[in-house]
Every structure is written in C-alpha cells, then in structure tokens.
Amino acid sequence: MPALLRLLRPGDWTKGVFVLVPIVFWLAGEGRGVERAVVDAKLRLALMAFVAIGLVASGWYALNDAWDAAEDRLHPTKRRRPVASGAVSAVTATLVGVGCMLVGLSMGFAVGNGAGWLVAAYAVLQAGYNLTLKRRAYLDVATIALGFTLRAVVGAVAIDVRISVWLVLCVFFLTLFLGFVKRTCDLVAAQREGGGWRQRAGYGDEQELQFLLAISACMAVLMYLLYALSDHAKSLYGAGAAGLALLTPFVLLVVYRFYHRARRGLSDSPLEVLRTDRTALVGMACFVAGTWASLYWPQAKQWLERLFIA
Numbered sequence: 001m002p003a004l005l006r007l008l009r010p011g012d013w014t015k016g017v018f019v020l021v022p023i024v025f026w027l028a029g030e031g032r033g034v035e036r037a038v039v040d041a042k043l044r045l046a047l048m049a050f051v052a053i054g055l056v057a058s059g060w061y062a063l064n065d066a067w068d069a070a071e072d073r074l075h076p077t078k079r080r081r082p083v084a085s086g087a088v089s090a091v092t093a094t095l096v097g098v099g100c101m102l103v104g105l106s107m108g109f110a111v112g113n114g115a116g117w118l119v120a121a122y123a124v125l126q127a128g129y130n131l132t133l134k135r136r137a138y139l140d141v142a143t144i145a146l147g148f149t150l151r152a153v154v155g156a157v158a159i160d161v162r163i164s165v166w167l168v169l170c171v172f173f174l175t176l177f178l179g180f181v182k183r184t185c186d187l188v189a190a191q192r193e194g195g196g197w198r199q200r201a202g203y204g205d206e207q208e209l210q211f212l213l214a215i216s217a218c219m220a221v222l223m224y225l226l227y228a229l230s231d232h233a234k235s236l237y238g239a240g241a242a243g244l245a246l247l248t249p250f251v252l253l254v255v256y257r258f259y260h261r262a263r264r265g266l267s268d269s270p271l272e273v274l275r276t277d278r279t280a281l282v283g284m285a286c287f288v289a290g291t292w293a294s295l296y297w298p299q300a301k302q303w304l305e306r307l308f309i310a
Helices: 003-007 009-026 037-068 090-111 113-130 141-159 165-193 204-226 232-238 242-247 249-264 270-276 278-296 298-307
Strands: none
Touching: 003 037, 003 090, 009 037, 009 141, 009 165, 009 232, 009 278, 037 090, 037 113, 037 141, 090 113, 113 141, 141 165, 165 204, 165 249, 204 232, 204 242, 204 249, 232 242, 242 278, 242 298, 249 270, 249 278, 270 278, 278 298
C-alpha cells in the first residue's frame, strides 16, 4: 500500500460503521413501508456523513503521525508508520491532514447544519485529544469513546431520526473497551520488545488495565442487552428484539477474543482481527447473520413470536 494511503489509515474507516448504525436500525423499524425515494435520500445522507467523519479522522491520523514521529520511532510497531519510518515527511503529512479535515467538514455541512456542527465538534474533540487529553490516563480512552459515540449521533442527525440512549451507551462502553484493548496491546508489545517507549498517558501497570478492560467489557455487553430488551426496541422490531437479545453470546465471544489478543500484545485493528482470528470472524459473522434475520427475515420473527413471551 502506498505510504500516503497508509498515512490516512483506510483500514480504520471500518470504525466509522457506527455512523451507519442508525440507518440500519431505522430501515428495520420506522423505515419499513417508507417510499423508496425517501429511503434512497436517507441512505445517501448516511453515506455522506460516513465519508465526512472518515476524512476528519484520517486528517487527524496524519497530523498525529507528524507530531508523534519521534516518539513512534521508539515503539516496536509504531515505528513502521509512514512519518516515523521516513516514507512521508512531516510537512506533507500535515498538509494532507489539514486538507482531509477541510473536505470532511465541508461534506458534513453538505449533509445538513446539524450534522455539520457535530462533525466540527468531533474535529474539536480530536484536537483536544491530540493536544492534551491523550496524556491523561482514562481521559484519553474516554475521549476516543466519546468520539465514536458522536459518530453514531452524527448518523442519526444526518437522517433525522431519534436514537436510543441504550444504544448510545452501548457504543460508548464498547469503544471504551476497544480503547483499553489498544492500550493493553501497546503495553504488552512494548514490554516484550523492550526499548525506550512508554505509554504517554502513564499506563504502566497491566493489572490496572485488566480492571478497566473488565469493567468496560461488562458495561458494553450490559448496555447491548438492555437496548435489545428495551420497550423502544420492542416497539420498533417486535419479536425481532428478542432475537437481538439472544445474540448476546456472540457479542461476548467477540469481546473475549479482543481481550485475549490484548493479553498477547497482538494487533487491535478490526480488519487484522477478522483476517487472522477465525474464532472472532465466526462470532462476528454469526452476530451479523443473526441481526439480519432478527430484523429483516419475517419467518424468523414469526418463530420468535411463537416461542417467546413478549
């Protein structure tokens, strides 16, 4: 992959899937029976919001790599990043980063004023993270999780629908967990390889990170289950909400595999996990298939209605 493309971390655009969560659940609930033209318009707005957030995120990745190049050269895996390795100059990375953010902000306002201001808020949040919050334990990961939560809210505002508070909290705690997975991966990899790299936020105690991983994982699974069992989900999906609740074991399986990889200091990249971890891939595939069946397959809903008490 060309160095400039790696600078933008296109693989991490998969994290922008949270922008599309509202449209997926809207189509399964309030969007049923809506005119095709309305559906197409909302899909177009959701995809534009997805690209806008992705461009702003890529812009900050480029700026962050330019600013942290000296520190990254001390890390066993981060030293291969384009700026740290010398494949891209810091000046080029800065220009590319600023350009991506400007285009992303413009696209956000093209979706609508509400979405545009939320994309701008996301950019400001990332500025706070890169300038100071990434050096504060817990606040660094909480800021990342808040950024992902903003992505889901942007997706809802872009298509003009309300979003469940349980779903928002589920996104927050899930991404909080993934943030601590990344911190654990970095710490374990650095301890194994040696060298002079240290966590900038001061995470040096693996036991402390294990506690934070456990709490955030439990909260993520609990929020998912509360959403699936909520009156809001039942009103939208009927018996399909019970199907979502029954998929909780697959959620636990994928969460466990990320935890397992963190303990071994392996890559936390979602694409890398799905490419190399067959158990996680099967768990994710079962969850996606089960979600589709619960929300969009009439026969599955009929079966759930006959089997479970509403």
